Amino acid sequence: MSEAAMTASQMGLCTCHGCGSLTQLLPGVHDMRCRRCGAALHLRKPNSISRTWAFLIASYILYIPANVLPIMHTGSLFGSQSDTIMSGVVYLWHSGSWHLALIVFIASILVPLAKILSLTFLVISVQLGWTEHALDRTKLYRVLEFVGPWSMLDVYVVTILVALVQLKSLATIQPGPAAAAFGAVVVLTMFAAMAFDPRLLWEPKERHDV
């Protein structure tokens, strides 16, 4: 970038995370608030890296029970059966709805894992002070933010199935422990993405350019 490329923080200006207006930071003054909307001002999200790590580690831990434990129990006249997320995908595949199997596989297994791994990659790249590919890493972060909610799919599927299949003697479906673990993974990865500050991706490059 040319000489003209200055960031707000280099000029001592702070962007309000609420309304986006700029405020000149006064040296020695703490707890400054935005004049326009009253939000507390921070140059960067406070403790961004440690908070992102905390949410990420919690997601890694819960990702295991979410996939290993059953997400629902089906009881019918012909016996009972427990399904994990993966066996649900396999069932959809064999019953001929391969496109739905693909959607559930992507939303429930691929997306959460890809999300945790790529956010880990982004945090590590900031900690190592990478100067390369800041733009590509910013794009990766945007994708992460966008796909976040779609992993909730299986939680909703279980909710609807449990509500509908309560046919006393014929068949019942009950939620399994993985449903709670899975919901927690989705919420935690969303918190992790929110805790991360994409502006950190550009700082090593800025220091390098100066």
Added chain:
Amino acid sequence: MPDFALTACHECDLLQREPPLPSGGIASCPRCNAVLFRHTPEMVNRGLAYTLGAVILFIVANAYPIVGLEVQGTLNQTSLYGAVETIWDNDMVGVAMLVFVTTILIPALELALMTYVLLPLRLGWVPGGLAAILRTLQAMRPWSMTQVFILGVLVSLVKLAHLAHVVPGLALWSFGGVILLLTAAVCTFNTHELWGLAAEGE
């Protein structure tokens, strides 16, 4: 301090001058391509129309059953709230709350707050507490998951279609409309322009 003419990118912090925008134009960051702000023609009129439409359909979507299952002549139906209650009764309090918050509470608050902002603007005055409301709306947005919920309903319908006769309810179609109108409303609801109004209002 010339801060009215300057803006910083929220994703890479690049400091830049706010360009004047043509009608319907979009300003994006030259370094990272993030959308900085846009100009929305007829923002209040269109935004209010979409929002009120979404409110009506949202009420219908919550008042009627989403799907029913017909087995041996008996029909077992569930509304969205009914589904939340059933999963709560199955000792899944966390899951029940998650579903309630993301599909009922947050979308309802989102619609209520957008109406509270847009209706007075349409009638010609700036609503009180605009700054706090805009901040609340911004924080809530990622947790509004109606679209994902509908995909979830469709997946469950396919899973059940083998077991029994599935009857789509009125709320299923209404939810489809809610998604379209809510998305249109959110895209029209231009926070950048509204922040300008919030600043003037003080």
